[in-house]
Every structure is written in C-alpha cells, then in structure tokens.
Amino acid sequence: MRYAMAMDTRKCVGCGDCVVACQTENDVPFGFCRDWIVENVSGIYPDTVKMHFKSERCNHCDNTPCVRTCPTGASHVIEGGIVKVTHDECIGCGACIVSCPYNARYVHPEGYIDKCTFCDHRVAQGQDTACVAVCPTTALIFGDLDDEKSPVSIALRENEWYVLAPEAGTKPQLYFLK
Amino acid sequence: MMEELFVSGRHIEHIDPTLTLWGGPIAIYLFLGGLAAAILIFANFFFLMGKADKYVMTVKVSTLIPPVIIVIGLLLLVADLHHKLYFWQLLLNFRIESPMSWGAWTLSFIMIPAILWPLIYMKDIINYLSDRNPKCRLLKTLSWIDGMANKFKIVRMVIELATKYQKLMAYITIVLSLILGVYTGILLSAFNARPLWNTAILGPLFLTSGISTGAALLMWMSKNHHEKILFSKFDLVLIAVEIFLIIHLFMGMKAGSQVQVDTASLFLGGQYTAFFWVGIMGLGLVFPAVLEILELNRFNIPSWLPALFILLGGLAFRFIMVYAGQFSSYNIL
Numbered sequence: 001m002r003y004a005m006a007m008d009t010r011k012c013v014g015c016g017d018c019v020v021a022c023q024t025e026n027d028v029p030f031g032f033c034r035d036w037i038v039e040n041v042s043g044i045y046p047d048t049v050k051m052h053f054k055s056e057r058c059n060h061c062d063n064t065p066c067v068r069t070c071p072t073g074a075s076h077v078i079e080g081g082i083v084k085v086t087h088d089e090c091i092g093c094g095a096c097i098v099s100c101p102y103n104a105r106y107v108h109p110e111g112y113i114d115k116c117t118f119c120d121h122r123v124a125q126g127q128d129t130a131c132v133a134v135c136p137t138t139a140l141i142f143g144d145l146d147d148e149k150s151p152v153s154i155a156l157r158e159n160e161w162y163v164l165a166p167e168a169g170t171k172p173q174l175y176f177l178k
Numbered sequence: 179m180m181e182e183l184f185v186s187g188r189h190i191e192h193i194d195p196t197l198t199l200w201g202g203p204i205a206i207y208l209f210l211g212g213l214a215a216a217i218l219i220f221a222n223f224f225f226l227m228g229k230a231d232k233y234v235m236t237v238k239v240s241t242l243i244p245p246v247i248i249v250i251g252l253l254l255l256v257a258d259l260h261h262k263l264y265f266w267q268l269l270l271n272f273r274i275e276s277p278m279s280w281g282a283w284t285l286s287f288i289m290i291p292a293i294l295w296p297l298i299y300m301k302d303i304i305n306y307l308s309d310r311n312p313k314c315r316l317l318k319t320l321s322w323i324d325g326m327a328n329k330f331k332i333v334r335m336v337i338e339l340a341t342k343y344q345k346l347m348a349y350i351t352i353v354l355s356l357i358l359g360v361y362t363g364i365l366l367s368a369f370n371a372r373p374l375w376n377t378a379i380l381g382p383l384f385l386t387s388g389i390s391t392g393a394a395l396l397m398w399m400s401k402n403h404h405e406k407i408l409f410s411k412f413d414l415v416l417i418a419v420e421i422f423l424i425i426h427l428f429m430g431m432k433a434g435s436q437v438q439v440d441t442a443s444l445f446l447g448g449q450y451t452a453f454f455w456v457g458i459m460g461l462g463l464v465f466p467a468v469l470e471i472l473e474l475n476r477f478n479i480p481s482w483l484p485a486l487f488i489l490l491g492g493l494a495f496r497f498i499m500v501y502a503g504q505f506s507s508y509n510i511l
Contacts, residue, residue, distance in 0.1 A: 036188035042181040065370045071278035072267040089267050092260025094199045095278050101371035101508040103197065106190045111261035165508040167435060168370060 002145040003080040003118055004173040005132070006155040007055050011139035014039055014053035018131035018140060022057075025119065025130035029109050034058070034116040035131055055131065055140060058083060058104040058116035059164065059172030066096035066105065075113075080144070081173065082120050087112040101168040118142075145173075197504040203254040205496040208362045209391070210251040211285075212384060212492070214244040215359035216392020218292060222348040222355070233408075235400040238299040239306055242320075243395075245292040252285060277368045281361045288358055291351040294340045297333075300324045310401070359385040366503060373441040374499070374506040377430055383423040384496075390416035391492035394466070398485035406481055410470045413488065417467045424459070441506040450502050458498065462491015 014037050022028060022035050035057035043049040060083050067075045067083060074089035075096050085096075085105075090112040097105045097113060108114040119129035123142075127133065132142040143150030152175075159177040166172070185194070192199045221241045224230070230237045256265050268282040296303060304321060307314050327333045340347060363384030366375040390413055397409035431442035445454050466484035473479040 032190055033188055036185060038185050040181070068275045069278065069368050071273060071276045071282060072271045073273055074267070088264065089271075090261050091264045091267050092262070093258075093278060094260065095276070095369075097193070097199050098197065098504065099369040099371050102510055103193050103507075106193055107199075107260045111259075111264075113260075164510045167437070168508050170370070 001080045002173070003060065003082055003123065004143070004145045004152050004156075004175065005057075005060075005118070005129075006141040006152050006159075006161065006175045006177055008137075008139040008141070008155070008159075008177040009052045009054055010177065011137045012037075012053040012055060013137055013139075015136065017134045017136060018055050021130040021134040022116070025122075026117070028114075032106055032108070032114070034104075034114070054176060055135075056102070056104075056164070057131070057174065058118075059102055059170065059174040060116075060118060061173065062171035063169060065099040065101075065170060069095040069099045071095065078120065080118075080120075080123070082118045082123075083115070084117055084120065085113050085115060101165050101170060102172070197507065198501075200258070200500055200504065202497070203258045205500045206493070207251040207254045207258075208365070208384065208496045208500070209388075209493045210247040210254075211281075211362045212359055212388020212496075213391050213395065214248045214251070214288075214292070215355040215362075215385075216389040217241065217244050217396070218288070218295075218351055218355040219359070219389065220392060220396060221295065222351045226345065226348050226352075233400075233402065233405050234302070234306055235402065235405060236396050236409075238296075238302050240396055240399060241292070241295040241299070242303065245289065245296070248285060248289060248292060277361060277364045280357070281365055284354060284357050284361060288351070288354045291340075291347050291354070294337065294347070295351075297323075297327055297337050298341050298344065300327065356385070359388045362388060366499065369503075371508060372503045372506055373431075373434075373437045373508070374444075374503040377427065379423060379427050379430060380499075383420065383427060386416055386420045386423060387492050387495060390420060391489050394485040394488035394492075398482050407474065410474060410481070410484075413484075414467055414470055414474075417463050417488075421459070421463055437506070437508055441502075444502055444506065450498060453494075454498055458491055458495050461487055462494060463488075466491070 016037055018035055019033050019037065023033060026034060028034055035055060038054045038056055041049065041051045060081055062081065064077060064083055067077055071093065072089050072091055074086045075083065076086065077083055092107060092111045092113060105113050105115040122129060128142050132140040141151045141155045143152035145153055147153060155177060156175055161175040161177050163172045163175060188194060217240050221237050224233050225237050256262060259265055269286065271279065272283060273279040300320065300323065304317060304324065307317055327337065360381040363380035367377055367380040369375050393409045393413040393416060397406055397413060400406050400409065428442050428445065431438045444450050466487040469479050469484040473481065
C-alpha cells in the first residue's frame with residue numbers, strides 16, 4: 001500500500017475549501033494550517049499572462065528527512081507511507097521543521113509539532129481525506145499507488161505531472177497534474 | 179518573464195516568509211558545546227602527556243569550566259524546546275540516524291568525567307587560586323564543594339576510583355569530547371532542506387573553530403609564559419585550518435547545484451557578505467592571528483586581546499551559520 005495525492009493545477013480555482021475543511025476536520029488551531037494555496041501568476045499582461053493554483057501540504061515523502069532527524073522517534077511512518085507525529089513523544093525541538101524542504105510542519109500552540117496526516121483516521125475507514133472530499137472542482141485526487149484502479153493511479157497514468165523540489169531527493173508523494 | 183507569487187491563507191509564525199525557528203540560544207549552545215569540548219580535549223591530552231604539574235591551568239583549573247557551561251548549554255537547549263515538559267523523551271530513545279539524539283546522549287555521558295575531573299584536582303585548584311588571589315570569591319564555593327565531596331563516603335570512593343583509572347577516563351573523555359565538538363557541526367549538516375548546512379565539512383569546521391576558541395580561552399587564563407606561548411601557537415595553526423575549511427566550504431558550494439550556488443552567493447556578494455568577511459574572517463580570525471604572530475615575535479601584546487577577538491568571532495560564526503542556514507532553502511514554488 002502506498003497512499004499518494006494528485007492535485008490538478010488545471011482544475012483548481014483557489015477557493016480554499018481544502019484549507020478550511022482540514023482546519024475543521026482536524027481541529028487545527030486558529031492562525032495555523034496543514035494545507036494551503038499557492039497562487040502563481042506569470043508572464044506579461046495582456047499577451048502571455050497565466051495563472052494557476054496549487055493546493056499544497058505535507059508530501060508524505062518516501063525518503064523522509066523529518067523522520068530521520070527526529071531525536072525521539074516521535075516522527076514516524078505508518079502503513080501506506082503516511083508520515084505522522086506522536087504528540088506525547090515530541091519534544092518540540094524543531095529538527096523536523098528545519099529538515100523539511102516544503103515547510104509543511106509547524107509548532108502547535110500546545111508545543112508539539114503538527115502536520116498533515118493524510119486524514120489517516122478517515123482513510124482507515126475507506127473514506128477520502130477531508131480536503132479531497134470537499135474539493136468542488138475535483139482537483140484533488142487521493143488513493144493507493146499500488147492499486148492500479150485507484151483514482152490517483154489512473155490520474156498519474158493519464159496526465160503529465162511534476163513534483164516540488166525533486167532535487168531535494170525526498171521522493172515526494174504529492175503530484176501536480178499539468 | 180514576470181512572475182508573481184502569492185501564498186494565501188498561510189502566515190505561520192517562525193516559518194513564513196522565511197524560516198527563523200532556531201535563533202540565539204542554539205547558536206550560544208553550539209558555541210558553549212565547542213568550547214567545553216576543547217577545554218576537555220586539552221586538559222585530558224596534556225594530562226596523558228604527563229604535563230599535569232607543568233600546565234596547571236590547562237590540566238587542572240580550567241576543567242572547572244566545562245561542567246558549568248555544558249549545564250548552561252543544556253538549559254538553553256531545553257528552554258528552546260517547544261514541548262519542554264517532554265524533554266525526557268530524549269533520554270528514553272536512542273536514534274542512530276538522528277545527530278540530535280547522539281548529542282543528547284554524548285552530553286549526558288560527558289557530564290560524568292567533566293564533573294569528576296575538577297573534583298579529583300579540587301585541592302590543587304583551591305591552592306592555585308588562593309596563591310594568586312586569596313580574596314577570590316570563587317574560593318568559598320570551591321571549598322564548600324570540596325567539603326561536601328569529602329563528607330559523603332560514596333563520593334570519596336568514586337573520586338578515588340576515578341583517580342585510580344584516570345588514564346582510561348582521559349582516553350574516553352577525549353573521544354567523547356571529539357564527538358561533542360564534531361556534533362555541534364553535524365547537528366546542522368543533517369538537515370537536507372538547508373543547503374548551507376547540508377555539507378559534511380561542517381563537522382570538522384565546527385570542531386576546529388571550537389578547539390580554537392578553547393585554545394584562546396586557555397591562552398587568556400594561563401599565567402604561565404610557556405603555556406601562553408604554547409596555546410598561542412596552537413591557535414595560529416587552528417585558525418589556518420579553519421580558514422582553509424571555510425574556503426573549502428564555499429568551493430564545495432560553488433561547485434554544487436543551483437541552490438548551493440545561490441547559498442554561497444549569500445556570502446559572496448549577498449546580504450551576509452560584509453558581516454562574514456569583515457566580522458568573522460577579518461576581526462574573528464585574521465586580526466587575532468596577526469596579533470598572535472606579533473606576540474610570538476616578542477611584541478608586547480596583552481594575551482586577552484587576541485583571545486577576546488577569537489572567542490567573539492567563534493560566537494558570531496555560529497550565529498551567522500544558524501541564521502543564514504535557515505535562510506537558505508530549496509525553491510519550492
């Protein structure tokens with residue numbers, strides 16, 4: 001099993017529903033977020049100007065610097081490749097935040113380090129993650145890469161895609177369709 | 179091409195717009211760790227060379243410092259944690275892949291010889307200090323510690339045992355101190371996401387810089403002419419090695435991938451250029467080296483002057499590495 005997410009940059013309208021759904025589902029404290037929207041405008045007006053949105057979150061990398069540098073083992077990988085933090089083992093040193101090329105982690109006001117969990121509590125029950133479930137344009141696609149018939153496998157087979165900072169060598173599992 | 183980027187719905191403290199999670203306490207801790215390692219290395223090395231009575235300051239008196247500054251460093255570290263009450267988790271786990279875990283264990287182990295060493299020599303230290311200045315305030319505290327140590331039979335036995343196996347302890351302490359000194363650099367180099375840190379040369383560079391600050395402090399504190407000259411020479415060699423390693427660091431960066439080239443340019447024309455080359459290279463390394471060369475050539479230069487510049491340079495070096503390292507990152511947009 002290998003969970004992954006695909007994000008269709010052609011469909012995303014930047015509404016921010018994924019951000020709000022995550023905050024609600026996971027009780028993310030006010031002023032923080034586990035996923036966020038990046039808006040990219042490029043070119044010269046009016047001829048070549050282009051705009052696209054990305055919904056970003058933890059990349060649940062295959063090669064995880066955050067897990068490697070954690071001194072207590074609080075950061076760990078569970079079945080399906082989901083990277084999680086055990087709050088009671090976390091000392092809040094910040095090593096994982098510093099080691100993440102995607103700045104996907106933050107310090108929770110209670111002191112431990114928090115991040116996207118790929119809604120593992122929902123996924124365990126066969127549901128989609130909260131952000132995927134609410135996306136009004138179906139720009140977000142979640143599933144198991146080892147299952148050829150999963151929506152994410154199909155999307156990656158049928159589209160061109162890229163990942164963020166592949167040169168960091170972390171083998172990120174959040175794919176952007178283009 | 180024009181390009182504009184907005185990140186909406188996100189402005190998280192310490193992370194946006196640039197990472198500033200680690201600050202002064204970490205830099206000071208790295209400095210104190212390196213300094214403690216250096217003092218222990220010199221004390222144990224000259225003890226093994228049989229110079230305990232010749233270099234009294236180095237082998238005996240200076241060893242009062244490491245336990246104190248290691249504890250200060252540890253307190254700074256714990257204070258910098260965000261989930262402070264869970265710090266004991268560090269001591270329930272050993273993770274071979276995590277330098278921070280190595281550091282926590284090394285610091286715990288090194289406290290044992292670091293405390294035992296001055297206890298073994300407590301009488302000599304008190305005599306040395308009272309010879310110089312009988313009104314020294316430290317004497318009262320030291321006599322009290324000596325009294326307490328002698329009061330309990332178990333403490334006396336431990337000190338006797340340590341004295342008996344002092345040579346073995348010295349070898350172990352040197353190894354632990356080397357790990358501690360290298361660790362202050364390796365701690366940073368473990369972070370793949372920060373191009374400035376993610377280079378193996380940081381280990382030897384921080385070790386060299388740490389030993390150089392230790393040599394400077396010993397040169398400053400020593401009242402023995404031979405000892406002063408010896409550490410002055412040590413320091414010159416260490417400064418040369420450090421400059422060589424710094425040049426190597428930037429050569430490696432310039433020969434690397436685009437993010438590393440961009441990182442190097444922070445110091446070669448970018449925002450940290452003046453501070454690094456004038457403050458650290460100039461005032462922290464070259465200037466004290468020139469003073470020491472003059473001193474060795476019989477010019478009358480007070481030894482505290484180059485020592486102070488080396489110590490401040492070492493501290494500033496750690497500050498700039500901690501801050502600039504967090505500024506350097508992969509382009510994820």
